[in-house]
Amino acid sequence: MRQKILEIKHKTEAYNTIMNHKITTLFTVIVISSSALSTHNAIANMHDKAVTKKASPKPTAVDLDQGKALIAKSDCLSCHRLDIKLVGPAYKDVADKYPQNKYNYNALTQKVIAGGSGVWGQVAMAAHPNLAAADDKKMVEYILTVK
Ligand code: HEC
Numbered sequence: 827m828r829q830k831i832l833e834i835k836h837k838t839e840a841y842n843t844i845m846n847h848k849i850t851t852l853f854t855v856i857v858i859s860s861s862a863l864s865t866h867n868a869i870a871n872m873h874d875k876a877v878t879k880k881a882s883p884k885p886t887a888v889d890l891d892q893g894k895a896l897i898a899k900s901d902c903l904s905c906h907r908l909d910i911k912l913v914g915p916a917y918k919d920v921a922d923k924y925p926q927n928k929y930n931y932n933a934l935t936q937k938v939i940a941g942g943s944g945v946w947g948q949v950a951m952a953a954h955p956n957l958a959a960a961d962d963k964k965m966v967e968y969i970l971t972v973k
Pocket residue numbers: 897900901902903904905906913914915920934937938942943944945946947948949950951952954957965966969
């Protein structure tokens with residue numbers, strides 16, 4: 827009988843040790859996964875911020891003023907006017923055709939640098955390889971506000 831009681835006591839102790847170990851392990855898993863989750867969330871937040879920053883291409887008033895001044899200094903006005911078609915399309919027509927967004931800023935910046943024809947007719951725009959892309963972009967940003 828005494829032997830039996832000792833055996834049961836022993837088994838209970840062993841059981842408790844295993845359970846304690848399991849609970850500790852479970853707890854550790856919860857702690858690790860919740861910290862992994864918060865790291866994940868922090869990275870996701872950073873990513874969101876980066877995307878938001880990229881997605882707001884709105885030019886500042888200073889950019890637009892500079893764009894206007896750069897157009898006046900460059901050769902643009904020998905082929906373009908604000909509201910009449912000359913050799914190239916009126917800037918108002920360009921602004922009507924293209925909404926103000928990042929894609930159009932980039933595409934038109936490339937077009938002014940490379941030159942080319944086919945969108946408004948057969949006459950080609952001269953290339954502007956010496957124009958700094960940043961300046962060119964400001965001109966394009968300004969043109970797309972002329973409505
Ligand atoms: C030699 C004449 C000429 C000059 C100089 C010129 N352009 Fe143009 N531009 C054109 C012509 C022609 C087109 C139409 C091209 C086409 O049909 O694809 C055009 C088109 C454009 C367009 C619209 C492009 C498109 O694909 O819809 C923009 C924007 C533009 N010009 C900006 C400028 C800027 C900024 C300058 C000065 C840095 C400039 N242009 C100088 C003749 C000129």
